[in-house]
Each structure stands twice: as structure tokens, then as C-alpha cells.
Amino acid sequence: MFLREIIKMSERIQNHNQYPFDIPSIKLLDRLSFRKNVTFFVGENGSGKSTLLEAIAYQCGFNTAGGGRNNQYELSASEAKLGDFIRLSWMPKVTNGFFMRAESFYNFASYIDELAIEDPRIYQNYGGKSLHEQSHGESFLTLFKNRFGQKGIYLLDEPEAALSPKRQLSFISIIHELQKSGQVIIATHSPLLLAYPHAEIYNFNEGPIQLIKYEDTEHYQITRRFLENKHFYLNELID
Template sequence: MFLHEIVIMSERIPNPNVYPFHIPSIKHLDRLSLNNNVTFFVGENGSGKSTLLEAIAYQCGFNPAGGSQNNQYELDSSEAQLGDYIRLSWMPKINSGFFLRAETFYSFASHIDELAREHPGAYDPYGGKSLHHQSHGESFLSLFQNRFGKRGIYLLDEPEAALSPQRQLAFLSIIHDLQKTAQLIIATHSPILLGYPNADIYHFNEASIQPIRYEDTEHYQITRRFLENKSFYLKELMD
């Protein structure tokens, strides 16, 4: 493990009643300890998990639009508004790793294409060809299999977005290999990924951020109930 604690510097926040500081999970957060090489953030859309992950990426020096310290490109929709108001505690401090934002991955792939026009070797860490010349799921796996693997911290925001259930299972194997030398913090809605053994799961809710057991997550419970009672749920929803 490298990153041990995230501290919110509340005294520096100019107006706690505006976005993103008014998000309940962020507003009530003082500090968050990380005790595992694999940590998951879960919660509803808008609960603050991606906001906190983006702020961590900003403090790591990664491009908030996605990428590493070496990927310098701009995207209007990406700014880590919380980034200047958190402090990270390291042991030891590292600068290597990657920030994946599923929603801006297309722009990241275009950035790599621009680099490759002058430096064809820019494709080497991504399977040797343009990410745009692969299917969405293939490009994600190509990134995971080729760009990841070095000692560092990997921040992943909804990596399951382009992965079929079968490929999510394959990604579990990648997580397992990667965590031997790296630290991963993953924001996800996937009950498959959340099933990775012995990971810490933090639930972002309307009051706070709290550890939660896998079996107690809504992702697990709703998926299980639906699969066990599909006809009942469909009748309730559609009648």
C-alpha cells in the first residue's frame, strides 16, 4: 500500500454549501483511512464517489480528464473541484499510476492518437494499435493488460462500463495480479467486481462514507433478488 489516508481540509473550503462540497458524503467526511491494496467506492449516482476519486487523481498529479502525469490534454468537462481541498498521506509517496474515467475514455483515446502521429511508439503501452481501432471492451482490456502492471496507484472510475460480464471476470484476474505490486481504488456499480475477495468496500450514502460488507451492498442484494425472482420484479415494474 502507498496511500494510507485522505483528509478533507474543511477550513479551506470557501463555501461549503455549493457543489461539490455540499454533497452529503463529502460534507460529512473528515478523513478516510485506506487499509487494503484494493478498495471499492460504491453508492448511487451523485453520491460523491467519483468526485472524491477525481480529487485523489488531481493530488496524484494525474490528468483529471484521465491518464497519468504524462498525459497532458484538456477537456472542458473535467476539473477536480475538490482537489485543492484534500490532503493525502503516503508511505511511501509515489507518482506512477493511472486514472481511468470511463465517461471520458474516448477523449483519452483521441489524445493517444495525436501523440502517435509524431511518435508511433505511443501505441506500445496500449496493445500496439489505436484504442479507437478496437471495440470499446477490447480497448479497456488492452489498457488494463498493457498499460497497467507497474508499481503505482490505479484509480478507476466505473471500469466495468465497457466490459461484458465475461470480461468483468477476466478483469478480476487483472486486479489480482496488479494488487501484488500496486494499489487500486475503484468506483463501481458492478456486483461482479465488488466480489473481489478481501477488498475494502466504502459505501457513499446521504449521511457519510462507511465500510460495508459485500453481501450488504445494494448492488449485490438487488441483483440477487432480481435473478431469484425475475418474474415477480418484472410484474411489479410493468403492470
């Protein structure tokens, strides 16, 4: 494990009522510790989990549009507004890794295609062909299997977005292999990924960011209740 702690530098913030500092989880953030090689961020959309993950990527020197330190391309709305207001505590510090954003993955794939025009060998790092020539789910898994794996820190924002339930289960195996030499922090809505047993889960939903057990997450509870009583929920929603 490399990243030990995040410290919010509140003294630098001029307006705590301005986005993203007014997000409840961010507003109440002081320090956040990491004790496992795999950490999940969970919470509703807008709860701050992706905002914090993007800020970590910024401090790591990764492209906040998605990629590593050497992937230089621009994408609007990829700025990390929280990035200048946190400090990362390392032991030891690593510079290798990757920030994967599901919402901007198309742009990253297009960037790789542009590089391949001058040097087609770059596809060797992505399964031997353009990511655009693979299905969305295949391209995700290709990235995970070929670009990941070195010693480093890997930040993944909703990697389940293009993965079927079956492929999410396959991805759990990838997480397990990756954590043997790297550190993984994942923002997710997937109850399947959250089931990975050797991880800690931080809940961004209610006030301060706090650790939560898998069985206490809304993702697990809602999924379980729905599967156990599908007709009741459907009648409530549709009738």
C-alpha cells in the same frame, strides 16, 4: 499499499453549501483510511464517489480527464473541484499510476492517436494499435493489460462500463495481479467486481462514508433478489 489516508481540509472551504461540498458524503467527510491494496467506492449516481476519486487523481498529479502524470490534454468538465481541499497521506509516496475515467475514455484514445502521428511507437503501450481500432471492451482491457502493472496507484472510475459480464470476471484477475505491486481504488456499480475477496468497500449512500460488507451492498442485494424472483420484479415494473 501507498495511500494511507485522505484528510479533508474543512478550514479552507468558504461555502460548505456549495457543490461539491454539499454532497452528503463529502460534507460529512473528515478522514478516510485505506488498509487494503484494493478499495471500492460504491453508491448511487451523485453520491460523491467519482468526485472523491477525481480529487485523489488531482492530488496525485494525474490528468483529471484521464491518464497519468505525463498525459497532458484538456477536456471540459474534467476539473477536480474538491482536489484543492483534500490532503493525501502516503507511506511511501508514489508518482507512478493512472486515472481511468470511463466517460472520457474516447478523448484519451484520441489523444494517444495524436501522439502516435509523431511517434507510432507509443502504440506499443496500448496493444500495438490505436484504441479506436478495437472494440470498447477490448480497448479497456488493452489499457489495463499493457499500461498498468508497474508499481503505482491506479484509480478507476466505473471500469465495467464497456465490459461484458464475462470480461468483468476476466478483469477481476487483472485487479488481483495489479494489487501485487500497486494500489487500486475503484468506483463501481458492478456486483461482479465488488466480489473481489481481498478488498474493502466504502459506501457513499447514507450519510458518512462507511465500510460495508459485500453482501450488504445494494448492488449485491438487488441483483440477487432480481435473479431469484425475476417475474415478481418484472410484473411490478411493467404491469
